[in-house]
Amino acid sequence: MALFSGDRHMRLRMRTWFRKGRVCLLALFGLCGMAHASDTQNPGDLRLVVVLSRHGVRSPTTAPESLDAFSSKPWPTWPVPPGYLTPHGKQLMSLMGHWYRAYYARAGLLSDHGCLTSSVYVVADDEERTLESAHGLMDGFDPGCAVDVHPSAKQGSDALFSHAASGASxxxxxxxxxxxxxxxxxxxxxxxxxxxxxxxxxxxxxxxxxxxxxxxxxxxxxxxxxxxxxxxxxxxxxxxxxxxxxxxxxxxxxxxxxxxxxxxxxxxxxxxxxxxxxxxxxxxxxxxxxxxxxxHTPIIARAYAGQLATRILATLQQATDSHALPNAIGAAQSKMVFLVGHDTNIETLAGLLNLHWMLPEQPADPAFTGGALVFELRSTGVPARYIVNAYYASQSMEQMRNSTALDMAHPPQIAPIFIPGCSSAGPRYDCRLDRLAKLIAQASGSRSVH
Missing domain, CATH: 3.40.50.1240 (Phosphoglycerate mutase-like)
Incomplete structure (x- = not known):
C-alpha cells in the first residue's frame, strides 16, 4: 500500500490500466456502442429519441417463379405472400422493441413498467410489412397497451416514406x-x-x-x-x-x-x-x-430523403420547449418516436447526411431488417444547449436466425455515428442541434424534389 500511496506516477498508470480494461470488457460484451449514453461525464438530460427503423424479416418481393430463370433449382417457398412480413420477422421486431424499452428505461427516459401511450408515437408506411412491423415493435416495447400505429400516406405533406420524385423535371x-x-x-x-x-x-x-x-x-x-x-x-x-x-x-x-x-x-x-x-x-x-x-448518390438522396430529414429535425426541435411545430412528428410531450419504413429510407437519409457505420463481420453501411438509425436529443448546461447523438442498431444475423432474446448483457449490435459537418470529437460524437439544422437545410437544398 505504501508503494501505491506514495507513487503518484504508479497511481496514474493503474487508473489508465483500469480504464483500458473497462473498455476491453465493454468490447467483449458488445456494449461499446452504448457506452456513449451512460459512461461519459455529464452526458446531459435525455429529452427525446427518434428511431427510424426498417421493417422486419419479409419474404422476397419478387415471386419465386420469376427468379427461377437465374437458378438451376427452384427458390424456396415462403409462408407468406411476396413482400409480406413473416411471423418470425414480427417476433424479431418485438425483441427489438423490448430492448428499446429496457435500454431507455435504464437511461432514465422512460418508466420500466406500465403503459407509455402518452410518451410514444409510432408512424409506419402503409404497407403490410411496415404496419405489422410497427405492431411487433410495440408488442415488445409496450406489451398489452393500446399504442396507436399511424399509417403514413403515400402522397402529400404527410408522406414520410415514399420516394416522391414525380415532380422532377x-x-x-x-x-x-x-x-x-x-x-x-x-x-x-x-x-x-x-x-x-x-x-x-x-x-x-x-x-x-x-x-x-x-x-x-x-x-x-x-x-x-x-x-x-x-x-x-x-x-x-x-x-x-x-x-x-x-x-x-x-x-x-x-x-x-x-x-x-x-x-x-x-x-x-x-x-x-x-x-x-x-x-x-x-x-x-x-x-x-x-x-x-x-x-447514397447525393442528388438522389436529396430528392428522396429531404422531406424526411426536415420532419425528423422538426421533431427534435419540438422537444426543446414542448411546443408543437407544424412539421414535427407526434405530440410535443412524446419521449420516443418510432418511424417504421424501409431500407431505402435509411439508405437515402444516410446518403443525404453522409452517414456511415460498420457492424462486426458485415459489409459497410448495412441496412438490415429490423435495423434502425437512432437520433437522441439531450440538453445540457444553463441556459440549455441541445445535443444530438446518432447510432445504428441492428440484431446480428445470428441473433435474427436464432430469435435471441435481447437485454443489457446481450444487446443488438451498435455503431455510434459521426455526423460530418456537425459532430465533435468524443465518444458520443456530439452534434449541436442548431448545427444539425443548418446541415439539413443545406443538404436538403431548395432544389430537393417533392
Whole structure:
C-alpha cells in the first residue's frame, strides 16, 4: 500500500490500466456502442429519441417463379405472400422493441413498467410489412397497451416514406443520371467489372457452374448473370434513375439469401445449401455496393430523403420547449418516436447526411431488417444547449436466425455515428442541434424534389 500511496506516477498508470480494461470488457460484451449514453461525464438530460427503423424479416418481393430463370433449382417457398412480413420477422421486431424499452428505461427516459401511450408515437408506411412491423415493435416495447400505429400516406405533406420524385423535371433526371454515371467512370459496365470476383461466386451459387462453363444451363433456358445488359438511364414516376446491371440482379439475390438465413430456414434451403454464413456476409457486399450507388448518390438522396430529414429535425426541435411545430412528428410531450419504413429510407437519409457505420463481420453501411438509425436529443448546461447523438442498431444475423432474446448483457449490435459537418470529437460524437439544422437545410437544398 505504501508503494501505491506514495507513487503518484504508479497511481496514474493503474487508473489508465483500469480504464483500458473497462473498455476491453465493454468490447467483449458488445456494449461499446452504448457506452456513449451512460459512461461519459455529464452526458446531459435525455429529452427525446427518434428511431427510424426498417421493417422486419419479409419474404422476397419478387415471386419465386420469376427468379427461377437465374437458378438451376427452384427458390424456396415462403409462408407468406411476396413482400409480406413473416411471423418470425414480427417476433424479431418485438425483441427489438423490448430492448428499446429496457435500454431507455435504464437511461432514465422512460418508466420500466406500465403503459407509455402518452410518451410514444409510432408512424409506419402503409404497407403490410411496415404496419405489422410497427405492431411487433410495440408488442415488445409496450406489451398489452393500446399504442396507436399511424399509417403514413403515400402522397402529400404527410408522406414520410415514399420516394416522391414525380415532380422532377427532365433536367433533374438528367442531372441524376450524370451524377450516377460520374461515380462509375461514365461506363455502366464498370459496376460489374469492379465486383467481378463476387459476381463469379454468385453465378456459381445460382447455376452450380463456373463462368464460361454454364452452357448446359444456358441451353436449358437459364439466364447467365454476367451476360445481363448494363445501362443507366432516366426513369419517370417516383424514381429518378434506372440502373440495369449484373450487380443489380446480384444485389437482389444476395438480399434474398440473407432473408432465407435470418428467417431460420435450414441451411440446405439457404442458397440451396451452396453457401456458408461467412460467404453470405461477403456476398452482401453486392447488395450494399449497389445500394450505395443507387441511393447514397447525393442528388438522389436529396430528392428522396429531404422531406424526411426536415420532419425528423422538426421533431427534435419540438422537444426543446414542448411546443408543437407544424412539421414535427407526434405530440410535443412524446419521449420516443418510432418511424417504421424501409431500407431505402435509411439508405437515402444516410446518403443525404453522409452517414456511415460498420457492424462486426458485415459489409459497410448495412441496412438490415429490423435495423434502425437512432437520433437522441439531450440538453445540457444553463441556459440549455441541445445535443444530438446518432447510432445504428441492428440484431446480428445470428441473433435474427436464432430469435435471441435481447437485454443489457446481450444487446443488438451498435455503431455510434459521426455526423460530418456537425459532430465533435468524443465518444458520443456530439452534434449541436442548431448545427444539425443548418446541415439539413443545406443538404436538403431548395432544389430537393417533392
Amino acid at each position: 427532365d433536367d433533374d433526371r438528367a442531372e441524376a443520371v450524370a451524377a450516377v454515371l460520374g461515380r462509375v467512370g461514365g461506363d455502366p459496365a464498370r459496376l460489374a467489372l469492379a465486383h467481378a470476383g463476387l459476381l463469379k461466386q454468385m453465378q456459381a451459387i445460382l447455376l452450380d457452374c463456373a463462368p464460361h462453363t454454364c452452357g448446359d444451363a444456358q441451353a436449358a433456358g437459364k439466364k447467365i448473370l454476367l451476360d445481363q445488359p448494363a445501362s443507366i438511364t432516366a426513369t419517370h414516376g417516383d424514381g429518378l434513375v434506372s440502373i440495369k446491371s449484373p450487380l443489380h440482379n446480384a444485389s437482389t439475390f444476395a438480399e434474398n439469401f440473407f432473408l432465407e438465413y435470418v428467417q431460420g430456414m435450414p441451411m440446405s434451403d439457404v442458397a440451396w445449401g451452396r453457401i456458408s454464413p461467412i460467404q453470405l456476409g461477403q456476398l452482401l457486399t453486392l447488395h450494399t455496393s449497389f445500394s450505395d450507388i443507387e441511393l
